[in-house]
Amino acid sequence: MSDHEAPKKEELLDSLTKGLALLRLFAGGAERLTMQEVAEQLDVTRAAARRLLLTLQHNGYLSQDGREFALTPRVMELGYAYFASMNLPQLARPYLQALCAQLGESCSVGVLDAESVVLVAREEPRQLLRVDMALGRRMPAYAHSLGRVLLAGMEDDALDAYLASAELRKLTPFTVSSRTALARTLRQIRADGYCVLVSELVDGYAGISVPLRNQAGKVVAGLGYSMVLGSRDKAHLETRFLPPLLEAAAQIEGILQAR
Numbered sequence: 001m002s003d004h005e006a007p008k009k010e011e012l013l014d015s016l017t018k019g020l021a022l023l024r025l026f027a028g029g030a031e032r033l034t035m036q037e038v039a040e041q042l043d044v045t046r047a048a049a050r051r052l053l054l055t056l057q058h059n060g061y062l063s064q065d066g067r068e069f070a071l072t073p074r075v076m077e078l079g080y081a082y083f084a085s086m087n088l089p090q091l092a093r094p095y096l097q098a099l100c101a102q103l104g105e106s107c108s109v110g111v112l113d114a115e116s117v118v119l120v121a122r123e124e125p126r127q128l129l130r131v132d133m134a135l136g137r138r139m140p141a142y143a144h145s146l147g148r149v150l151l152a153g154m155e156d157d158a159l160d161a162y163l164a165s166a167e168l169r170k171l172t173p174f175t176v177s178s179r180t181a182l183a184r185t186l187r188q189i190r191a192d193g194y195c196v197l198v199s200e201l202v203d204g205y206a207g208i209s210v211p212l213r214n215q216a217g218k219v220v221a222g223l224g225y226s227m228v229l230g231s232r233d234k235a236h237l238e239t240r241f242l243p244p245l246l247e248a249a250a251q252i253e254g255i256l257q258a259r
Contacts, residue, residue, distance in 0.1 A: 015052075018042060022052050023061070023075065032068040088212075088221060089121035091255060095223075095248045096123035102244055105227040109212070110146035111220070112154075113138070115166050117147035120221070142182055143171050145197040145207030146222035152189040153211050153219025159186065172203040194242055195224075196234050204229055208241045210249045215257040223249050 021042055025033060033041075039049035053069050056062040060074045088109065096107040100123040109121040116138040141147025151159060168177040176182050189195045198206045209224025225241050232240075 018044060018048070019052055019056065022056065023071075026071045026075075032065075032070045034067045034069070038069075088256075092121045092223070092252055093123070095252055096121055099123070099225070099244055099248055100125055103225070103241060105225045105241070107223070107225055108146065110144075110150070110209075110222045110224070112141060112147065112150040115141055115162070117141045117144050117150060117222070119146075139201060140169075140171070142166060142168055142177075143175055143197075143201045145195045145209035145226070146224050148186065148189055148195040148197060149209045149211045149222040149224070150219060152186045152195070153213075159183075171201055172199055174199040174203070176200060194238075194245070196237050198229060198234060198237075206232070206237060208237045208245065210242075210245045212249055212256065213253055220256070223252065 022038060025038070025041055030037075035046055035049050035053060038044075038053060039046045042049065042052075044052075053062060053064075057064055057069065061072060062069045063072050088111075092109045096109065099107040104125045106122065106124045108119050108123075110117040110119050112118075117140075119137050139147065141151055151162065154162065163179050163183055168179065168182065169175070170177045176185055194208065194210045196206070196208045201207075205226065206229040207224055207226040209222045211219040212221040212223055214220045223245060225245065
């Protein structure tokens with residue numbers, strides 16, 4: 001059979017199809033279902049519904065309380081097995097697309113490489129005015145919101161070594177280029193759990209970023225918005241952009257930490 005040829009009905013396993021349909025009933029919002037409800041919604045006999053429910057229960061995907069059945073946490077393995085095979089850019093892409101569509105601003109994931117932050121995933125809205133930030137673009141970590149959440153997440157010894165050796169240049173009139181001031185700023189970012197940066201990399205542009213942590217709690221990447229500042233100020237960026245960033249970060253971390 002070729003890749004594009006539809007399978008014949010006799011080649012399909014009906015019981016598996018029905019089992020997947022049962023799981024989708026729960027995924028659609030049903031917290032608990034009885035045997036009768038399953039039979040009615042899947043249009044199968046009560047005997048068939050019973051076999052489906054007991055099979056999934058036997059394999060640990062459902063629990064039973066009286067006449068009602070509910071999903072167990074083990075069902076999450078079905079999705080996480082897929083996500084675990086993905087690298088971070090692939091995993092983050094749907095979240096970046098959703099964030100970009102939600103607020104109409106560019107979203108990126110960045111990782112730290114020596115003294116630079118490197119973009120590994122990015123989603124941009126359709127607009128005329130863009131900043132040249134293609135995948136693989138390297139920027140000074142100290143002057144970018146993604147870079148700062150990554151620096152703030154470093155172990156103290158590694159951060160001290162960075163601060164002692166990094167080349168800190170005044171890229172705009174607003175760039176924090178003093179080692180003492182940068183150390184103080186990074187301590188505040190570590191305490192806050194996010195970074196807002198205004199006009200420090202490019203005058204008139206802003207960014208807001210949050211860290212992404214792995215199972216061990218180590219910061220492995222940053223997730224953030226970048227945008228033309230316009231008439232917006234720091235407080236507006238925090239109010240408007242921080243909540244969706246934190247929500248998306250929690251979802252991505254949930255997958256990273258389940259690997």
